[in-house]
Amino acid sequence: MTLPTPSTAPGAPLVPVLVVVGVGLIGGSFAAALRQVGQVGKVIGVGRQVASLERARDLGLIDDFLPLEHAVAHADLVLLSVPVGATEATLAALLPHLPEHAVVTDVGSTKRDVIAAARAAMGDRINQFVPGHPIAGSEQSGPDAAQAGLYQGRDVILTPLLQNTRADVEFVQLAWELCGADVRLMTPExxxxxxxxxxxxxxxxxxxxxxxxxxxxxxxxxxxxxxxxxxxxxxxxxxxxxxxxxxxxxxxxxxxxxxxxxxxxxxxxxxxxxxxxxxxxxxxxxxxxxxxxxxxxxxAADASAVDAPSAGGVQSAGDAPPASSPEV
Ligand SMILES: NC(=O)c1ccc[n+]([C@@H]2O[C@H](COP(=O)([O-])OP(=O)(O)OC[C@H]3O[C@@H](n4cnc5c(N)ncnc54)[C@H](O)[C@@H]3O)[C@@H](O)[C@H]2O)c1
Ligand SMILES: O=C(O)C(=O)C[C@]1(C(=O)O)C=C[C@@H](O)C=C1
Structure with a gap:
């Protein structure tokens, strides 16, 4: 895989500046995982509750927190990790401050609505949005639930858009792989x-x-x-x-x-x-x-090595067996 644009200097982290919007279980774990492997320079958190952001900083998940517009102005990668219903408003608010080279990705559990929201918010800058979803998590929430190992051996699904550049998709894919995840590409449907x-x-x-x-x-x-x-x-x-x-x-x-x-x-x-x-x-x-x-x-043998049954049309990084359903 060719190294994506943001990291050019030898030895530089893949993501010089990561902005995490919504520093909870999923966003905090992504930051922690990239930090653990030395692939992020600085992590800036964005959120609604100062107490929660302070906690995330105390836990070492983020270096600092800033209002959305200030944070995003420095970003190489923005990870949107808020409830999916907040996608459109959040992207609309950040877009005017987003550098041209920056990539935005998300972790939302649904993809068709997130993509529609991103198109509505980002218009002709939709190319900068690479949709994603880690199949890992728990019933817990907030920064205290974040774990650097959460994505180890777990699937992350990307549903790239026709407008995305190959380099941007590879950038997001590589970031997840550095978190220990297996990336799979498929359609939002x-x-x-x-x-x-x-x-x-x-x-x-x-x-x-x-x-x-x-x-x-x-x-x-x-x-x-x-x-x-x-x-x-x-x-x-x-x-x-x-x-x-x-x-x-x-x-x-x-x-x-x-x-x-x-x-x-x-x-x-x-x-x-x-x-x-x-x-x-x-x-x-x-x-x-x-x-x-x-x-x-x-x-149970190795959740990381065994892909879940895949449906037709799914491209997998591994050799997933064809889907089989019980005949009952
Ligand atoms: N929890 C899981 O198991 C899991 C797994 C995969 C993907 N996801 C997806 O990840 C995203 C984040 O989930 P999480 O588990 O990290 O939740 P979380 O509650 O731990 O973190 C969510 C963060 O978003 C903030 N937030 C909530 N509503 C907001 C709003 N309207 N505007 C701006 N910020 C808001 C919260 O303050 C919090 O900081 C969701 O889209 C979810 O669908 C969750
Ligand atoms: O393990 C859990 O508790 C989860 O709910 C994780 C889980 C799931 O497997 O359903 C929940 C939502 C996601 O979008 C991805 C993963």
Whole structure:
């Protein structure tokens, strides 16, 4: 890969000045990861809460913080790591101050809406925006949750635009690779459909299930008796409400379509249970359990080396096997 434009001097870090807008779990981890490998010169944070930015500085995630317009004027790379609903307003505010050579990328969990927002905000400077999304994170938020190792061996998806230069895409790709990530390129449509299924639906179900439990008359007893199954299933219901509100709304069309299909599966289970259909219930459970076990074993062995099943049209840095779905 050719070294991208911003880093020209030998031994210079890849990113002389990184501006992180939204120094929380994801943005703070990106800064920490690049710093750990010595590939960032200076990190400037931008945010809404001074206390949180001070905390990020105390943790060493950022060197300093500035108002958006001042920070961006120095940037070689801007990482947008705010809830996806804030994309358009944030990009519109930073654009007048963005140097011509600077690249802006994002970490938003949805891509079609983020790209539409970026086009609306950036107009003919859209070439400077390279959309991205790390498939790594947790239910925690804020700078204290940031970890330099968060992206080690994890996939990062880039959905480049026709307007992007190859050098800018390679710059963002290299930055993520230096964080330890495996970069995959795909279309925003494929991204949003797949992530609706394997990220957005599980979060929606966890929130919905948890909501049902806390609405019960004996909630205290239930929560007192809850074990590891409950813990595993509901961990993600502790995620950021702002972040998940924006994701559910941004990806609503494919999310609702996937939810309808999950409802179809629930109906199938309900029918089998209602009719005492042992054969059907066993068949469903066996087919599903075996696929989940295989996936779990492959990913537990080395989550970094095994790519998730890929859909047609996905370009992967690795040799991902073709997608396979359970026949139930
Ligand atoms: N948490 C995850 O697991 C995960 C994983 C991959 C991608 N993402 C994406 O990363 C982005 C950031 O998520 P995070 O987990 O780091 O959240 P976070 O809450 O830890 O950090 C978000 C930051 O954005 C700021 N912010 C919130 N609303 C804002 C607004 N309207 N305008 C400006 N700033 C605002 C917050 O103050 C905070 O500093 C989101 O777009 C999310 O979809 C999250
Ligand atoms: O591990 C978690 O708790 C996450 O929610 C991480 C997770 C996911 O896997 O769904 C959440 C949202 C993202 O956009 C990417 C990753």
């Amino acid at each position: 494929l991204h949003d459909r797949a992530l609706a299924s394997v990220s957005h639906v599980p979060h929606l179900l966890a929130f919905a299930y948890m909501g049902q439990v806390i609405g019960a008359p004996d909630t205290a007893l239930r929560l007192d008796l809850a074990g590891s199954g409950f813990r595993d299933f509901t961990r993600i219901a502790g995620g950021s409400p702002d972040m998940w509100r924006d994701i559910f709304l941004a990806n609503s069309d494919v999310l609702l379509d996937e939810v309808a299909q999950v409802r179809g599966m629930l109906d199938m289970f309900e029918r089998a249970i209602r009719h005492g259909d042992t054969e059907q219930l066993t068949m469903l459970l066996q087919a599903i359990s075996s696929v989940r076990r295989n996936w779990g074993e492959a990913h």
